[in-house]
Every structure is written in structure tokens, then in C-alpha cells.
Amino acid sequence: MKRRVLVIGAGPAGLATATKLLELARDRLDVTLVHQGHHLGGKASSTRRSDGRFVEHGWHMVVGFYDRLRALLRRAGVNDRDVFVSMKGQSHPYEPWSRRLYTLDAGGDAIEFARRFATYEGLPGADRVNYSAFMSQVFLEAFSHADLTRHDDLCFDTFAIEHGLRPHLTKYSVFRFLREAYFNFPEQISAYHVLQSMRLMSSPKRAEAFVCVGPWSEVVWEPIARYFRALGGVLEPFTLATDWVWSGRRITGVRVARPDSAGHGDGTRAWGEEVTPAPGTERTLEGFDFVVSTIPHAVFVKMNRAEERMWRSPFFARLKNLRSAATVSMTLTTSKPVLANRPGPVFGFPAPLGIVVNMKPYWREYRDDPSVGSVLDFVGQEAGFEGWTDSQLASVTLDNFSRSPQVGDLRAAGVLDVELHRNRADAERLLLCEPGVNQFRPGARTPFENLFLAGDWVRNEVDLICMEGAVASGHAAAAEVVARLS
Ligand SMILES: Cc1cc2nc3c(=O)[nH]c(=O)nc-3n(C[C@H](O)[C@H](O)[C@H](O)COP(=O)(O)OP(=O)(O)OC[C@H]3O[C@@H](n4cnc5c(N)ncnc54)[C@H](O)[C@@H]3O)c2cc1C
Known part of the structure; x- marks a missing residue:
């Protein structure tokens, strides 16, 4: 039976x-x-x-691994090849010190990718050598056979400082991305989880990001x-x-x-x-x-x-x-194109919604619609903004992104529609990968x-x-x- x-x-x-x-x-x-x-x-x-x-x-991003x-x-x-489209290995950090967007390109072989990541030009020249030396160590640790769970008790910033990164470098967007983009969390992330994500993305192919066509x-x-x-x-x-x-x-x-x-x-x-x-x-x-x-x-x-x-x-x-965290997401449709030549995520803007992708080229319902210039899909976290209204959250996000001349004035692009989701119900919350989490x-x-x-x-x-x-x-x-x- x-x-x-x-x-x-x-x-x-x-x-x-x-x-x-x-x-x-x-x-x-x-x-x-x-x-x-x-x-x-x-x-x-x-x-x-x-x-x-x-x-x-x-x-939702699908990663090569x-x-x-x-x-x-x-x-x-x-x-799966018909359903998931590549974001061409690109992502675009916004660095507030220069108010510029940079481009990280994951193309090439693993060594070339690691080299490009480690020599990222969005840092002031004086900080690049220190950042590059730290990133080389991180890649070595992540790609080794070492047991990464031993780093679970540390937050990634502490891990970085203990491994020689100058503390102020943790504030740069490219560094914050390592802990925020994958995890979408407001607080410090266990170093284990950041290193584990790097280990899983150990080659450009395994690190390539895709989105769903519909x-x-x-x-x-x-x-x-x-x-x-x-x-x-x-x-x-x-x-x-x-x-x-x-x-x-x-x-x-x-x-x-x-x-x-x-x-x-x-x-x-x-x-x-x-x-x-x-x-x-x-x-x-x-x-x-x-x-x-x-x-x-x-x-x-x-x-x-x-x-x-x-x-x-x-x-x-x-x-x-x-513990778990509430995420926030927002979809904003504009009549004029925004971020048209930037495939992949744009990140590094202030909370609560610091990351965006223009889905217009990917979503088949919008791809050929001439009345829609861009479909901007933002994500972030609610922590610290619980008391804000939806329209306050939307308005501050428009202001934040419009600060970059490369994004441009989002309101002037003609806002057609805004939809905001506060994922705070128990079933919608994400586990918080804070330091020490794995033992529980x-x-x-x-x-x-x-x-x-x-x-x-x-x-x-x-x-x-x-x-x-x-x-x-x-x-x-x-x-x-x-x-x-x-
Ligand atoms: C804003 C946001 C962005 C994200 N971005 C990404 C991303 O880019 N890439 C990625 O890989 N992941 C991403 N994630 C995470 C991803 O969505 C989750 O890791 C994944 O959905 C977890 O799957 P699960 O089946 O464990 O849980 P869930 O997806 O939560 O599914 C749980 C299921 O249980 C049901 N359920 C809940 N309670 C009960 C109950 N009491 N009785 C019966 N059924 C119940 C729910 O209805 C649901 O069907 C994101 C999540 C959020 C919120």
C-alpha cells in the first residue's frame, strides 16, 4: 500500500x-x-x-548557479532558456561621493572577472589598492575548500576590517552591494553568507544574473x-x-x-x-x-x-x-525611457528602496509596448521606515534616484503608474541572515x-x-x- x-x-x-x-x-x-x-x-x-x-x-533574479x-x-x-533572460553580466553601482553610476561587467573568465571587480574604478584612487588587496583575499577564501561556516559569528564588515579593509571603505556602494544586493537586508549580514554567495558564484557563468520574461x-x-x-x-x-x-x-x-x-x-x-x-x-x-x-x-x-x-x-x-525582515518593493512605469542602456541592477541609492532594474527590455508584456518607456522595479527593506506612508516612500525614492544625472529626473519621465508592496505579513518576511544565525x-x-x-x-x-x-x-x-x- x-x-x-x-x-x-x-x-x-x-x-x-x-x-x-x-x-x-x-x-x-x-x-x-x-x-x-x-x-x-x-x-x-x-x-x-x-x-x-x-x-x-x-x-526576482535567477543566478547562474x-x-x-x-x-x-x-x-x-x-x-529554461526561453524563460530566463540574461542581464548581460552587468550591474551599476551608484557612488554618492562622485554622484556617478559605474558599470561592473562580469564578462570574461574567472580571473578576469575577479581582477575587474578588485580594481573597481568607482573608488577614489587612494582607496583602490587597499580595496583590491582585500578583495583578492576574499576571493581566495571563498574559492578555497575552507569551511566557511566558521565565519558565521562575524558580520561581513567586521570580517572585512579584520582582513585589512580600511573601515571607511565599507560605506562604498560596491562594498555594501556584497552584503545588501543578495540579501536585501537592513542589518549586518553574517560573513559566512556573503562568502558562501561568492563561492557559489565562482565563475562569470555561475555569477550571471537572469530575470524571468513574465x-x-x-x-x-x-x-x-x-x-x-x-x-x-x-x-x-x-x-x-x-x-x-x-x-x-x-x-x-x-x-x-x-x-x-x-x-x-x-x-x-x-x-x-x-x-x-x-x-x-x-x-x-x-x-x-x-x-x-x-x-x-x-x-x-x-x-x-x-x-x-x-x-x-x-x-x-x-x-x-x-528573526526575519520585511522587504518593500515598488514598480514604477514611466512614459519616457529611463536607464534604457543599463541592463542589470542599478544599486547604491539610499534606503528604503536602494536597488532598481528596468524590466522593460525583459518582460514580454512591456517589451514592445510603445506607450511605456520604462518599467522600474525597485526592492529594499522596510526597517526604519515602518511609520512612513506609501506615498512618502515612493516620493523619497524618486528623489533619491533622481540625484544621479545618469538616471535623470524620474518625475519628468512621466510617471504612468506606481505600485508599492510592503511585505510585512509573517508569510512574506525573509529570514534575516544576521551574524551567528546558522547555529539556530x-x-x-x-x-x-x-x-x-x-x-x-x-x-x-x-x-x-x-x-x-x-x-x-x-x-x-x-x-x-x-x-x-x-
Ligand atoms: C522582495 C523579495 C525579493 C526577492 N528576490 C529574490 C531574488 O532575486 N532571487 C531569489 O532567488 N530569491 C529572492 N527572494 C527570496 C525568495 O522569494 C525566497 O527565498 C523563496 O520564495 C523561498 O521559498 P520557500 O518555498 O521557502 O518559501 P515561500 O516562497 O515563502 O513559500 C511558502 C509557501 O507556504 C505557504 N504558506 C505560508 N504559510 C502557510 C500556512 N500557514 N499554511 C499553508 N501554507 C502556508 C505560502 O502561501 C507559500 O505557498 C526574494 C524575496 C522577496 C520577498
Whole structure:
């Protein structure tokens, strides 16, 4: 008889777990995948607005080393080369001291790329030698076989200063980018996570950045869900998990409910709004042999909140030490072109929204639309700006970017539309990779013999808070389940 597996969450980790389980053991497993809304992809999802245009949850970059995500998409029958377009290896730091944008080009071989990065011209001449010497050391450490987790207790700035970087150099945008662009976080990042990202991007090919040609949910996650169904999987939307039901060391059921208002999960839900159970819709899902939770950390730690016995146990108590951050994203459409000749991210502007990409050349819905000059997709973090209104955030961002003559006056470019998302609900928050975080991140196993964890916040082969990390964690959780079948 087939064993039954319940996978909770249909973001990158949940979809990867559910498909991998069936790929490995469809003759021995029945797999049901439930999630709280109906948009697939979790934090990497997109929704359609009433005017037909889509919006993302903040732009999502695919990096050259995302082999697992690309392979999953190919297995689902989608040619990843048609879906992900390269940003041509370019990115453009803005350095406030000169009010100029520079260009970092990742072309060439690994040594040439490292040389160009280390001799970056956006620093005043007097600082270049020191920066270059430090960067050479960083590359050596990242590309060695050393255990990088030993740097987890340090923030990257301290690591840099301890390795000879003059402290004032940590303020330059090119340096801040190392810790901010990948992680999108307001605070100091563990040196381990920065070095790990460099290790994974160890060649221009593996460091190349791509964006998706269209709405992530439609172009990437729905084909994967169709593939999951074709393998025999069952997908149930509008199923919000609220509590574990357990006995001894086993999960015997999961309390679930429909999300509250009709708006939840249909794309009209306001960003930042918490999803809560609709009264009277609670029930218990039972009869599963295994459960894999891909619920985000900030939601997971609020389940069974009254059960002290569970939360005082060493495994669960440790999870309470992890924190997460709220991101902000904004899409601004202009009638005249802006940043037309700058493929890739432009970064280094002040918080809260310091990074932007012009998506007009990439998104197929906009590419050939003559009424749209640019589609600027900004991301950043909310910390420190919680009390600001949306229009204040938008206005200060327009002012900040307009400071650079190479960007130009954004208002004068004719603002057609502004859409701002404050991703502050628990399910929308990202794990904060602060110094010392790794000792508190769990692996796939839990004290419950039949409950496994996946998700970008769970330790995995990639270990960065990104889609590829989520997919890697899903594969690891699926392998744990399959290992228990014999
Ligand atoms: C603004 C922003 C920009 C980002 N940029 C990038 C980028 O450029 N590149 C990159 O690789 N990554 C990026 N990320 C990170 C990436 O989105 C995440 O790492 C990834 O989505 C994590 O996948 P996951 O499956 O672990 O979790 P999630 O994507 O959060 O998916 C969790 C799933 O669980 C469901 N769920 C939550 N709570 C419950 C519950 N109680 N019951 C049932 N279901 C539940 C959700 O609906 C969702 O389906 C970005 C994230 C944000 C917010």
C-alpha cells in the first residue's frame, strides 16, 4: 500500500519537495500539496491586477548557479532558456561621493572577472589598492575548500576590517552591494553568507544574473504544478495550516482552515495583510504517514503557540532565536525611457528602496509596448521606515534616484503608474541572515519522527535565502522521507 505524504506550502520549496517525492517514489507514495492561497510560488509569486498587468513580489533574479531550479523547470517541460533572460553580466553601482553610476561587467573568465571587480574604478584612487588587496583575499577564501561556516559569528564588515579593509571603505556602494544586493537586508549580514554567495558564484557563468520574461507564477510555478499533477500529485489551495496535532514523537494531524476574507488568496489581498482562519472552517487533516512543512519561519514559530511543552523543548526553543525582515518593493512605469542602456541592477541609492532594474527590455508584456518607456522595479527593506506612508516612500525614492544625472529626473519621465508592496505579513518576511544565525537554523529533521522541514530558512546545500536554496532544501526533505520507506 502507498504511504501518504502531506506537503505544506506551494512556494519554491513546497513545489520542489512535492515533485521530487513523486519522481523518486511515485509507486510507493501518494503526495498532497496544500497551501494557503491559490497563487503559486510563495514569496516568488506574481499576481494579475484588475487591469490585466501583472505584479511581482519584488523582482526576482535567477543566478547562474541555480542549477536545481532550472533542471526542475526543464523536467516540467519548460525550456529554461526561453524563460530566463540574461542581464548581460552587468550591474551599476551608484557612488554618492562622485554622484556617478559605474558599470561592473562580469564578462570574461574567472580571473578576469575577479581582477575587474578588485580594481573597481568607482573608488577614489587612494582607496583602490587597499580595496583590491582585500578583495583578492576574499576571493581566495571563498574559492578555497575552507569551511566557511566558521565565519558565521562575524558580520561581513567586521570580517572585512579584520582582513585589512580600511573601515571607511565599507560605506562604498560596491562594498555594501556584497552584503545588501543578495540579501536585501537592513542589518549586518553574517560573513559566512556573503562568502558562501561568492563561492557559489565562482565563475562569470555561475555569477550571471537572469530575470524571468513574465509573471513568475504563470511562467515558472504553474508549469511545475502541472507536472506535479501529471505525476499523480494532488494540489489543494486555500488551505491554511494553523497547528500541529501530535502524540508522542509523531504528527498525527494538521489543523487547517480556509483563509478568512474572500479576498485572501485571489490576488486582491493587500500586501502586508496577515492571513487568518475564516471562522467555522477549521478541520483536521489526518491519515498522513509523513508531513513536510515548507511554511516560512515567521509563520512556523507561531503555530501551536500556547503549547509550552513544545516550545520549551531545545529544538523548538532554538527556532525562536531566528528573526526575519520585511522587504518593500515598488514598480514604477514611466512614459519616457529611463536607464534604457543599463541592463542589470542599478544599486547604491539610499534606503528604503536602494536597488532598481528596468524590466522593460525583459518582460514580454512591456517589451514592445510603445506607450511605456520604462518599467522600474525597485526592492529594499522596510526597517526604519515602518511609520512612513506609501506615498512618502515612493516620493523619497524618486528623489533619491533622481540625484544621479545618469538616471535623470524620474518625475519628468512621466510617471504612468506606481505600485508599492510592503511585505510585512509573517508569510512574506525573509529570514534575516544576521551574524551567528546558522547555529539556530534547523535541518530537514525535527524531533517528530514523521515531520520534516524545508524552505529557504532551513539549512541546505545552498544555504542562501533564495529560490535555489528553497529548492535544495525541498530535495533534501524529499530524500529524508524516501529513505524511511524501506
Ligand atoms: C522582495 C523579495 C525579493 C526577492 N528576490 C529574490 C531574488 O532575486 N532571487 C531569489 O532567488 N530569491 C529572492 N527572494 C527570496 C525568495 O522569494 C525566497 O527565498 C523563496 O520564495 C523561498 O521559498 P520557500 O518555498 O521557502 O518559501 P515561500 O516562497 O515563502 O513559500 C511558502 C509557501 O507556504 C505557504 N504558506 C505560508 N504559510 C502557510 C500556512 N500557514 N499554511 C499553508 N501554507 C502556508 C505560502 O502561501 C507559500 O505557498 C526574494 C524575496 C522577496 C520577498
